[in-house]
Every structure is written in structure tokens, then in C-alpha cells.
Amino acid sequence: QLQLQESGPGLLKPSETLSLTCTVSGGSISSRSYYWGCIRQPPGEGLEWIGTLYYSGNAYINPSLNSRVTISGDTSRNQFSLKLSSVTVADTAVYYCARAIVRSSGWYHFDYWGQGTLVTVSS
Amino acid sequence: QSALTQPPSASGSPGQSVTISCTGTSSDVGGYNYVSWYQQHPGKAPKVMIYEVRKRPSGVPDRFSGSKSGNTASLTVSGLQAEDEADYYCSSYAGNNNLLFGGGTKLTVL
Numbered sequence: 036q037l038q039l040q041e042s043g044p045g046l047l048k049p050s051e052t053l054s055l056t057c058t059v060s061g062g063s064i065s066s067r068s069y070y071w072g073c074i075r076q077p078p079g080e081g082l083e084w085i086g087t088l089y090y091s092g093n094a095y096i097n098p099s100l101n102s103r104v105t106i107s108g109d110t111s112r113n114q115f116s117l118k119l120s121s122v123t124v125a126d127t128a129v130y131y132c133a134r135a136i137v138r139s140s141g142w143y144h145f146d147y148w149g150q151g152t153l154v155t156v157s158s
Numbered sequence: 159q160s161a162l163t164q165p166p167s168a169s170g171s172p173g174q175s176v177t178i179s180c181t182g183t184s185s186d187v188g189g190y191n192y193v194s195w196y197q198q199h200p201g202k203a204p205k206v207m208i209y210e211v212r213k214r215p216s217g218v219p220d221r222f223s224g225s226k227s228g229n230t231a232s233l234t235v236s237g238l239q240a241e242d243e244a245d246y247y248c249s250s251y252a253g254n255n256n257l258l259f260g261g262g263t264k265l266t267v268l
Contacts, residue, residue, distance in 0.1 A: 074204075074259075081161065082196070082204065082247050084257040095255035131203060138210070143251045144194035146215065148203035 037061040039132045039149035053119040057132030070135040070142040073117045075128040162260035169266040178263045180231040180248030188229035192251035195233045243267040
């Protein structure tokens with residue numbers, strides 16, 4: 036059974052860089068059959084797609100966050116990571132890791148999600 | 159790119175049917191058959207209920223169905239049950255490897 040586990044800083048100060056690691060078990064991030072994504076949800080608000088990574092290293096980022104986001108993979112540890120720079124209070128959210136199946140050579144929905152981790156930005 | 163538009167709330171009595179809409183544009187919902195619907199219970203991660211407009215993953219009851227007309231997609235829940243009370247989010251592929259989510263709809267079972 037596939038499992039995704041997020042690990043994050045919990046609390047950050049404004050202007051710092053958020054580093055989130057997603058550890059995958061029961062599946063491989065090197066598989067050509069899947070993409071790996073990050074999604075966030077501010078408290079009491081809706082979902083926002085952040086970005087998606089393919090085994091090749093290609094990463095696709097939400098244009099509204101593009102200048103601040105990096106997503107990369109570590110196949111030796113079967114992990115992928117999100118870095119979000121220059122955080123503000125508006126970046127406070129539950130951050131989720133998720134898997135998307137390759138469909139028609141692309142990715143269009145997430146079928147497995149981690150439990151999420153709350154990251155709070157506060158001075 | 160703006161979020162897809164969903165009504166903030168919907169409700170129905172047990173056994174009834176309820177439909178939740180998701181409105182986008184010709185660049186997202188109307189342009190691709192890649193609309194998905196997610197169910198989220200409080201404090202839990204989202205769960206995909208419908209993908210590619212009308213396909214149901216294994217294990218999702220057939221009470222859940224999806225459709226699309228033009229720039230608007232819909233999720234219908236038939237035979238409402240208490241456990242269907244949750245937040246529902248639509249998402250759509252928006253081209254150029256972009257994904258949009260809707261603002262979410264809180265479904266209440268009366």
C-alpha cells in the first residue's frame with residue numbers, strides 16, 4: 036500500500052525558506068507511471084496546487100508561485116522535496132504530498148495523499 | 159489564472175440527490191476532459207471521488223457521478239448518506255501542466 040509522509044518545520048518566520056520533505060513508501064518516485072505533487076490548504080480555505088515532479092526531474096510549478104518554488108527528488112531516499120522561499124503569513128497552510136498517475140502522457144488528478152503537515156509562518 | 163467557481167454550500171436530506179457545480183472557462187474545464195472531484199472530511203486529507211469528468215476510482219460508491227457541459231462540471235451525489243457530509247473540491251487541468259482547484263463546497267446532510 037502506497038504511503039506518503041510529509042515532514043516540515045512546523046513554524047517559520049517571515050522571509051525564511053520553507054523546506055518540506057515527502058517520503059514515499061510502497062512505491063518508487065523513479066517510476067515512469069507516476070508524478071508526485073505538492074498541494075496546500077490555508078486554515079479554513081480551499082486547496083491550492085503548488086507543483087508536480089516527474090521521475091525525469093521535470094517539475095511543473097503553479098505560475099502564481101513559480102518564482103519562489105523549487106521541487107526536486109532524491110531517488111536514493113525515495114523522497115521529493117518542496118522549497119518555498121521568502122515566506123509570509125499568507126503561506127501558512129497544511130501542506131500535502133500526493134501521487135498522480137500518468138494518464139495520456141500527462142497527469143490530471145491525485146489518487147494518493149499524505150496526511151498533511153501544518154506549517155505556520157509567524158514573527 | 160483564477161480558481162474554479164463552486165457554490166460555498168449545498169444540502170440535502172438522507173436519500174435525496176444533490177448536485178454541486180464547478181464553473182471554469184474554455185481554457186480549463188471546457189477545454190479538457192480532466193475534471194476531478196475530491197471529498198474532504200474535517201482534519202483529513204482529500205480523497206478523489208471522480209476523475210476525468212465521470213470515472214470513479216475503485217471503492218467509490220456508484221452514488222457518486224460526474225458530468226460536464228461546456229465550461230461547467232457537476233458532481234451528483236444520489237441517495238445521500240450521513241457520511242457524505244464533507245467538503246467537496248473540483249479540479250481541472252488548465253493546460254501547460256497547470257492544475258486549478260475550485261474554492262470548495264460544504265455539503266450538509268440535513
